Amino acid sequence: xxxxxxxxxxxxxxxxxxxxxxxxxxxxxxxxxxxxxxxxxxxxxxxxxxxxxxxxxxxxxxxxxxxxxxxxxxxxxxxxxxxxxxxxxxxxxxxxxxxxxxxxxxxxxxxxxxxxxxxxxxxxxxxxxxxxxxxxxxxxxxxxxxxxxxxxxxxxxxxxxxxxxxxxxxxxxxxxxxxxxxxxxxxxxxxxxxxxxxxxxxxxxxxxxxxxxxxxxxxxxxxxxxxxxxxxx
Numbered sequence: 617x618x619x620x621x622x623x624x625x626x627x628x629x630x631x632x633x634x635x636x637x638x639x640x641x642x643x644x645x646x647x648x649x650x651x652x653x654x655x656x657x658x659x660x661x662x663x664x665x666x667x668x669x670x671x672x673x674x675x676x677x678x679x680x681x682x683x684x685x686x687x688x689x690x691x692x693x694x695x696x697x698x699x700x701x702x703x704x705x706x707x708x709x710x711x712x713x714x715x716x717x718x719x720x721x722x723x724x725x726x727x728x729x730x731x732x733x734x735x736x737x738x739x740x741x742x743x744x745x746x747x748x749x750x751x752x753x754x755x756x757x758x759x760x761x762x763x764x765x766x767x768x769x770x771x772x773x774x775x776x777x778x779x780x781x782x783x784x785x786x787x788x789x790x791x792x793x794x795x796x797x798x799x800x801x802x803x804x805x806x807x808x809x810x811x812x813x814x815x816x817x818x819x820x821x822x823x824x825x826x827x828x829x830x831x832x833x834x835x836x837x838x839x840x841x842x843x844x845x846x847x848x849x
Contacts, residue, residue: 643708643843645836646697648675648690650715655755657792659714662801663837667844673697687715687722687730687748698744708843710745712836717752717825731823745839750824751831758833759783759792761809762801766816770828806841810834 649655656674664672675693677684690713698711713730715722727750734746751758756775760766763782769775776787783797792798813834817825824832 641705641707643670644706644710645670645672645840646675646694646709646711647672648693648713650685650690651755652676654792655714658759661793662798663840665798666803666806667840669844670840687713687726690715691730691733703743709743710747710839712747712749714749714755714833714836716754717750727824735823747836748824749833749836751833752825753828757829758809758813758831761812762805765812766829806837810838
C-alpha cells in the first residue's frame with residue numbers, strides 16, 4: 617500500500633524524490649484530497665514539477681491526525697495543519713479541500729459545510745486563502761479536460777473510459793506518477809483544461825457544481841499558475 621503520510625514532492629536530476637525538508641519561502645498550497653493516489657500524484661508530481669517556484673504540500677493521513685476522506689475530515693485535516701504550521705518563512709499560503717461529487721457517499725449538506733467554511737474564513741480576511749475544489753462526477757473529469765472537451769462524460773465510468781483513450785490502461789494499474797504519463801500533462805495541456813472548464817462553468821452561480829460535467833478544480837490550478845507567475849525565476 618502506498619505511504620499516504622504528508623509529503624512534499626520535488627524534482628531533481630530528472631528524477632522524483634520525496635523531500636521532508638522544511639517549507640521554504642515560496643508560495644505554499646496545502647491540499648487535502650479525497651483520493652489517495654490520483655489527486656496527490658497530479659498536484660504533488662505533475663504541477664509541482666511544472667511550477668517549481670511554488671510549493672505544494674499534499675496532506676495525507678498520518679498517525680495522530682484526522683483520518684478519513686469525507687469532506688468534513690479533509691477540512692479538519694487542513695485545520696490541524698494550519699494550527700501547527702509556522703508561517704515565518706511562508707508567503708501567500710493557501711489551503712484547499714479537493715473532493716468529488718459522489719451522490720452515493722457525500723451529501724449536499726457535507727459539501728455545503730466545507731464550501732461555507734472556506735467562504736467564512738476568507739470573509740474574515742485571514743492570511744491564508746481557503747477553497748474547495750469539486751469535480752462532478754469525479755476528478756478524472758478534470759484530467760480528461762487536459763485532452764478533450766469531455767462531452768458526455770457524466771459519470772465516473774465514462775470519464776475513466778474516455779481517459780483511457782489518452783492514457784493507455786488508465787485505471788488498470790496505470791498511475792499518474794509513471795514518467796510517460798507525467799509527460800502528457802504539459803503546461804499547454806493544463807492551460808487548455810482551465811479554459812475548457814471555465815467555458816463549461818459560464819453562468820454557474822453555485823459554490824460547487826451540482827450537475828455532472830463540471831469542475832471547479834480549474835480555480836485552484838489557476839491560482840497555482842498565478843502564484844508561480846508572480847515569483848521571479
